[in-house]
Amino acid sequence: MRFALMISGVFAGAAVLAGAIAYVLLSGELTGRLRQDVENMAGNLAYTLQNGGPQDLLEQIDALSANARDGSAVAAYIDPQGLKIAGNFSPDHPFAGHRVLRVGRDMTLAGTPTGVVPTDYFAYGLQTNQGWIITGRDAEWVAENTEVLLQGTAWGLGVALILSIMLAVFIARRNETRIERFEDVLLAVGAGAHDLRVVDHGHDDIGRLAGRVNHTLVQLEAGIAAIRQVSTDVAHDLRAPLARLRMRLEPHVLADQTPVGLRDDLGRALEDLDGISATFDAILRLSRMQAGLVPLQVHAFDIAALCRELVELLAASAEDAGHRFTTDVPPTAAAYGDRDLIAQAILNLADNAMRHCTMPAEIHLSVKARSEGWLVSVTDTGPGIPAADRTRATERFVRLDASRNTSGAGLGLSLVTEILRLHGSKLHLSDNSPGLRAEFVLN
Amino acid sequence: MGDYIRKGLVAEGHSVDHLIDGREALTQATLQPYDLFLFDRMLLGLDGLSLLKSLRAAQVATPAILLTAMGAVDDRVAGLRAGADDYMVKPFAFAELLARIDTIARRPNLRAEVTELRQGDLHLDLLTREAHRAGIYIDLQPREFLLLKHFMERPGRVQTRTILLEAVWGLHFDPKTSVVETHVSRLRAKIDKPFEKAYLTTLHGVGYVFRP
Numbered sequence: 001m002r003f004a005l006m007i008s009g010v011f012a013g014a015a016v017l018a019g020a021i022a023y024v025l026l027s028g029e030l031t032g033r034l035r036q037d038v039e040n041m042a043g044n045l046a047y048t049l050q051n052g053g054p055q056d057l058l059e060q061i062d063a064l065s066a067n068a069r070d071g072s073a074v075a076a077y078i079d080p081q082g083l084k085i086a087g088n089f090s091p092d093h094p095f096a097g098h099r100v101l102r103v104g105r106d107m108t109l110a111g112t113p114t115g116v117v118p119t120d121y122f123a124y125g126l127q128t129n130q131g132w133i134i135t136g137r138d139a140e141w142v143a144e145n146t147e148v149l150l151q152g153t154a155w156g157l158g159v160a161l162i163l164s165i166m167l168a169v170f171i172a173r174r175n176e177t178r179i180e181r182f183e184d185v186l187l188a189v190g191a192g193a194h195d196l197r198v199v200d201h202g203h204d205d206i207g208r209l210a211g212r213v214n215h216t217l218v219q220l221e222a223g224i225a226a227i228r229q230v231s232t233d234v235a236h237d238l239r240a241p242l243a244r245l246r247m248r249l250e251p252h253v254l255a256d257q258t259p260v261g262l263r264d265d266l267g268r269a270l271e272d273l274d275g276i277s278a279t280f281d282a283i284l285r286l287s288r289m290q291a292g293l294v295p296l297q298v299h300a301f302d303i304a305a306l307c308r309e310l311v312e313l314l315a316a317s318a319e320d321a322g323h324r325f326t327t328d329v330p331p332t333a334a335a336y337g338d339r340d341l342i343a344q345a346i347l348n349l350a351d352n353a354m355r356h357c358t359m360p361a362e363i364h365l366s367v368k369a370r371s372e373g374w375l376v377s378v379t380d381t382g383p384g385i386p387a388a389d390r391t392r393a394t395e396r397f398v399r400l401d402a403s404r405n406t407s408g409a410g411l412g413l414s415l416v417t418e419i420l421r422l423h424g425s426k427l428h429l430s431d432n433s434p435g436l437r438a439e440f441v442l443n
Numbered sequence: 444m445g446d447y448i449r450k451g452l453v454a455e456g457h458s459v460d461h462l463i464d465g466r467e468a469l470t471q472a473t474l475q476p477y478d479l480f481l482f483d484r485m486l487l488g489l490d491g492l493s494l495l496k497s498l499r500a501a502q503v504a505t506p507a508i509l510l511t512a513m514g515a516v517d518d519r520v521a522g523l524r525a526g527a528d529d530y531m532v533k534p535f536a537f538a539e540l541l542a543r544i545d546t547i548a549r550r551p552n553l554r555a556e557v558t559e560l561r562q563g564d565l566h567l568d569l570l571t572r573e574a575h576r577a578g579i580y581i582d583l584q585p586r587e588f589l590l591l592k593h594f595m596e597r598p599g600r601v602q603t604r605t606i607l608l609e610a611v612w613g614l615h616f617d618p619k620t621s622v623v624e625t626h627v628s629r630l631r632a633k634i635d636k637p638f639e640k641a642y643l644t645t646l647h648g649v650g651y652v653f654r655p
Contacts, residue, residue: 232513236485239512240444243533247447250537251454253649254601267647270536274648277534278619295517312586313618317625340616347618354620 004168012161019153026149030142031122035098038124041135045075046126049133057133058086071109072138074121079131087134094132095125101136178206182213192292194221227291231284242277246270282411289418296338296422303374303442304333304367306343311365314350322360329367333374335442337423342442345419348412349378349438357382361435373443381435390429448481451537457544465489472498472505479544480507484522492525499526506547508540538601538649545600560595563642563655565634567595576634586611587630594643594653603650627651 049057065088076087078094088110101107101121121136200210318325361381368375394413430437449461462468465486482491509527522530560567564577574581589611608614635641
């Protein structure tokens with residue numbers, strides 16, 4: 001839309017400039033012709049005087065005056081003594097060459113011309129041996145003609161400008177609507193409606209782009225379908241043997257006749273087995289989220305109440321590990337989102353803090369009002385993450401060297417990042433000096 | 444897989460009909476009254492979900508548990524919508540299956556008014572929320588009370604982490620934190636440590652069991 005108005009503006013400027021140039025050229029041309037005309041008139045009269053004598057000249061001047069009652073043309077014959085012999089006007093003094101005469105100041109008109117009294121005359125004086133012949137033409141003619149030009153240009157320009165603005169606005173509106181359709185479709189696809197396509201029948205660049213976008217969406221949908229299929233297949237192929245293995249081992253853990261040492265060993269094997277399937281579930285869950293296969297259950301919920309519940313859930317474990325767990329949460333805080341997923345995200349952050357602080361630390365969970373929404377922060381006073389590693393820390397399977405000796409598969413932060421992405425937010429890691437500050441905003 | 448479950452259930456005293464074809468199961472389920480259905484989603488002939496839907500459409504209201512290798516939230520929702528009473532993702536602990544069967548089987552009797560629980564020399568008053576063992580008062584935090592109540596209502600039955608998270612914390616997802624372990628060990632420190640016989644036992648890889 002702004003582009004359309006800009007084009008219209010440039011067009012109007014160019015048209016005004018063209019009009020001004022035409023005006024200058026035309027008025028120069030008309031003035032030149034007028035001067036030529038009076039010079040010719042004077043020349044003709046001088047020729048008559050030369051060849052026909054004063055009597056013929058007087059007749060011709062009278063005829064000219066009679067023809068130009070409106071005062072559009074004037075002529076005068078002045079004898080060598082400076083006396084006006086004939087003519088429908090008198091200049092203040094005889095002269096030779098071109099002059100612009102103003103009525104009242106430089107000349108007087110004989111009699112009152114009909115119509116509007118002209119004010120300026122382009123005059124030409126010709127000196128002969130029998131006196132002066134002075135002719136003039138009304139300058140109004142130039143003004144009238146240029147005015148016609150100006151008016152014509154102005155009207156034409158006005159109409160053209162209105163038409164061009166209308167056309168530009170129409171095209172811009174149409175393109176805007178089309179681009180909005182793109183945006184709507186892409187947003188919906190991002191939110192999980194993978195079968196949507198851009199409907200655009202235009203035969204221009206945007207139409208071509210729609211075709212390209214749709215082609216890409218088809219490929220994307222096929223890719224997502226493949227992920228869905230693979231995750232179902234892998235889920236089955238991996239879960240079924242794990243389930244059999246578990247069923248095979250478990251009775252021996254529960255059986256009283258199994259020696260205690262063996263029972264504990266088998267039990268720990270089962271724990272490892274559960275660890276494998278938990279990691280596997282987390283990978284699958286993350287892939288499904290990234291592929292847009294996890295529908296968000298968005299509802300209004302109290303994020304302050306949720307945080308209090310989570311603290312209650314974690315406080316005992318934190319205490320046992322020697323950490324101090326503190327909170328600063330308002331009485332209520334209405335937020336929108338998938339409560340379970342947000343709970344998972346906050347839990348992961350708090351759990352990370354507890355897990356990576358090997359020495360007793362202070363872990364703080366707070367919810368604060370910001371103009372964009374609720375700022376949820378989890379801070380600790382542990383070792384933190386060096387600035388250079390902070391982006392890498394949120395990637396899949398990345399376990400920073402410093403955390404090699406703690407448990408975890410390196411999926412926690414990437415899951416948090418993904419959950420927040422689905423909520424249109426993002427995880428921000430910074431230095432708590434000392435320790436790590438993990439924050440996000442939820443509205 | 445099916446054989447292990449059948450053996451385990453038989454060992455628990457249940458009688459089990461094990462079928463591997465979904466269409467046969469449909470016929471069998473409409474011919475004979477059962478206390479509980481245990482359907483795998485992957486069956487020959489007719490899949491578990493369709494089988495359950497068909498039975499529900501035929502007004503068979505027998506409680507059903509779906510077993511599946513598909514663990515995504517929407518799969519779970521689909522299972523519950525089809526009329527399943529519970530939904531278990533492989534691999535699961537057999538003890539958990541038993542606990543869930545218990546829960547479903549016990550459902551109708553839950554309304555009986557019980558005001559106190561007594562197991563061995565441990566006594567829990569459900570109204571005052573006070574616990575005594577061998578006459579000695581034990582101070583319990585609210586979650587510890589809920590946890591102990593859950594165990595005392597199921598003596599000798601193995602309780603998994605997942606079951607406890609659902610029953611005591613109302614969580615239907617695994618928070619991946621040591622909340623259960625922490626609370627169980629605190630509870631144990633209060634009810635077992637000062638006394639000679641330990642009631643609460645950890646079964647690694649499976650869960651916990653309360654044996655008076």
